[in-house]
Amino acid sequence: MKNVKIFLVFVFAAITLASNAQNNAGLKLPAGFKATLFADTIGSARHIAITPNGVLFAKLMYPNKAGKSIIRLEDKNKDGVADNITGWGKYGGTGIFVKGKSLYATSDNDIYLYQLNEKDEVIDTAKPKTIVKGLLAKNQHASKSITLDGQGNIYVNIGAYSNACQEKDRMPGSKGMMPCPILDSAGGIWKFDGIKENQVYGDGKRYATGLRNVVGLDWNKQTNSLFVMQHGRDQLNSFYPTLYTDAQNAELPAETMYELHEGDNAGWPYVYFDPYQKKKMLSPEYGGDGKKEGGENAINPTVFFPAHMAPNALLFYTGNQFPEKYKNGAFIAFHGSWNRAPLPQEGYFVAFVPFKDGKPNGEWEIFANGFSGLTGDEKVKNPRNAKARPCGLAQGPDGSLYVSDDNKGSIFKISYSK
Amino acid sequence: MNYIKILIGSFLILGFAVNVTAQDLAKGKKIYETRCLVCHQADGGGVPNMNAPLDGSSNVVGNDLARLVRIIKGGYSEKIALDGMYYSNAMTANPDFKDADIANVLSYIRTSWSNKATVVTEAQVIAAKNKK
Numbered sequence: 001m002k003n004v005k006i007f008l009v010f011v012f013a014a015i016t017l018a019s020n021a022q023n024n025a026g027l028k029l030p031a032g033f034k035a036t037l038f039a040d041t042i043g044s045a046r047h048i049a050i051t052p053n054g055v056l057f058a059k060l061m062y063p064n065k066a067g068k069s070i071i072r073l074e075d076k077n078k079d080g081v082a083d084n085i086t087g088w089g090k091y092g093g094t095g096i097f098v099k100g101k102s103l104y105a106t107s108d109n110d111i112y113l114y115q116l117n118e119k120d121e122v123i124d125t126a127k128p129k130t131i132v133k134g135l136l137a138k139n140q141h142a143s144k145s146i147t148l149d150g151q152g153n154i155y156v157n158i159g160a161y162s163n164a165c166q167e168k169d170r171m172p173g174s175k176g177m178m179p180c181p182i183l184d185s186a187g188g189i190w191k192f193d194g195i196k197e198n199q200v201y202g203d204g205k206r207y208a209t210g211l212r213n214v215v216g217l218d219w220n221k222q223t224n225s226l227f228v229m230q231h232g233r234d235q236l237n238s239f240y241p242t243l244y245t246d247a248q249n250a251e252l253p254a255e256t257m258y259e260l261h262e263g264d265n266a267g268w269p270y271v272y273f274d275p276y277q278k279k280k281m282l283s284p285e286y287g288g289d290g291k292k293e294g295g296e297n298a299i300n301p302t303v304f305f306p307a308h309m310a311p312n313a314l315l316f317y318t319g320n321q322f323p324e325k326y327k328n329g330a331f332i333a334f335h336g337s338w339n340r341a342p343l344p345q346e347g348y349f350v351a352f353v354p355f356k357d358g359k360p361n362g363e364w365e366i367f368a369n370g371f372s373g374l375t376g377d378e379k380v381k382n383p384r385n386a387k388a389r390p391c392g393l394a395q396g397p398d399g400s401l402y403v404s405d406d407n408k409g410s411i412f413k414i415s416y417s418k
Numbered sequence: 419m420n421y422i423k424i425l426i427g428s429f430l431i432l433g434f435a436v437n438v439t440a441q442d443l444a445k446g447k448k449i450y451e452t453r454c455l456v457c458h459q460a461d462g463g464g465v466p467n468m469n470a471p472l473d474g475s476s477n478v479v480g481n482d483l484a485r486l487v488r489i490i491k492g493g494y495s496e497k498i499a500l501d502g503m504y505y506s507n508a509m510t511a512n513p514d515f516k517d518a519d520i521a522n523v524l525s526y527i528r529t530s531w532s533n534k535a536t537v538v539t540e541a542q543v544i545a546a547k548n549k550k
Contacts, residue, residue, distance in 0.1 A: 139506045172513075238453075238510065382461040383466060406467075
């Protein structure tokens with residue numbers, strides 16, 4: 001009898017495992033793609049990075065229950081599930097980046113550099129080099145995302161500590177400051193040397209400005225230029241109910257992708273991008289009314305998406321595993337909206353935009369959905385009910401795509417086979 | 419003991435019947451939906467890491483009325499630690515709210531979702547404002 005019971009337990013476990021593999025860790029994917037739950041409950045996993053040997057590092061927004069804030073994950077038996085998970089670090093943050101044997105990680109103020117050994121283990125977890133220190137972090141949009149170009153320069157977003165640069169932030173009727181003083185030290189991308197230690201603001205350069213908050217960014221090796229995803233402004237209807245309805249606010253402004261070159265200005269806080277008129281509109285804090293255009297000197301977005309979906313990661317796919325249409329295209333992890341309320345929320349998925357010769361080549365589409373855990377076509381009504389929220393992206397050496405979630409701390413591995 | 423229970427019972431009934439009517443709660447709900455819901459959400463659950471939840475919040479159901487009144491009226495711009503989590507978004511001020519509006523919306527949020535705290539009267543809001 002006991003043996004039968006044990007046998008049944010085994011059968012049940014086997015069925016559960018098999019169904020986990022079959023249901024793609026709960027994700028909805030295009031035909032031919034499969035997903036596994038690479039890791040679960042590791043903590044608030046923001047951005048992720050992978051070494052050429054396939055070792056994955058995740059940066060946590062807060063130290064996890066074990067008190068660690070950078071997690072190292074390795075899949076030694078190659079079954080699509082991490083089996084060797086360790087961690088260190090006491091500081092929360094978002095940014096992480098691997099270049100050769102250099103591992104960069106950020107807190108909200110600083111950028112650190114750890115050295116890896118031949119097994120991609122950190123040689124000294126207690127003593128990273130401080131590459132940049134003292135970056136501005138004032139609660140709102142404080143997280144620092146990073147990427148490197150091919151020349152050893154590091155690019156970091158410094159988010160604006162404001163919604164629309166009002167004299168009093170998020171205060172109805174408070175005017176926009178002219179010029180916006182926040183732009184001197186935030187609301188843009190700064191460029192620093194990737195190796196020099198203890199750099200401060202004065203050592204860096206404001207590479208691009210007029211970006212309210214960037215979380216997802218990537219260096220495009222084909223165009224040899226920086227691409228970023230901006231989080232558009234909130235609350236047009238709350239502050240200007242006579243100009244914008246709830247329904248209009250749910251669709252305004254667009255979430256935007258920009259290709260940046262040195263000196264570019266994307267227009268925040270003076271303008272926002274309207275996805276219907278396909279124009280830069282003057283912000284109401286600066287005299288706009290939903291019809292007046294602005295931002296003559298500001299660049300236009302490369303691609304735009306529905307409002308408030310919170311693009312938290314951008315990755316240009318350079319692998320060979322996925323079908324041809326994905327080559328050099330952009331994957332974007334949308335963390336999911338809150339400011340569309342009272343209308344249903346959007347996002348909580350990974351989107352894809354095809355690119356050809358460094359330019360978008362077709363409409364964007366949803367690539368991976370189902371992170372929220374809701375069934376069918378049910379939309380997230382309240383953000384806290386979403387099971388997982390996509391936040392980071394990384395490409396494995398075999399061309400698989402990894403997606404991190406900062407809610408439950410899951411890492412999904414998405415692969416393709418014919 | 420029974421006497422005390424009856425006394426508290428009558429007090430609660432009187433409290434509802436005399437000072438906070440169903441109409442006041444309905445007004446509070448209306449204010450919540452037009453001014454608060456966009457950030458704190460329909461379920462009062464807020465937005466993880468950004469906008470603090472009201473449902474189940476120890477601050478909202480707590481006894482520091484003066485602080486609640488101050489935050490509703492003047493907004494809040496610091497990172498707030500609440501029940502083991504942090505919330506980073508600045509809260510919009512509501513300088514146009516009258517004392518009765520604050521009482522009504524507080525009564526609504528303190529008795530909605532899983533919250534089962536006491537309702538708040540306009541007189542209590544005025545008293546809380548005067549308390550330093």
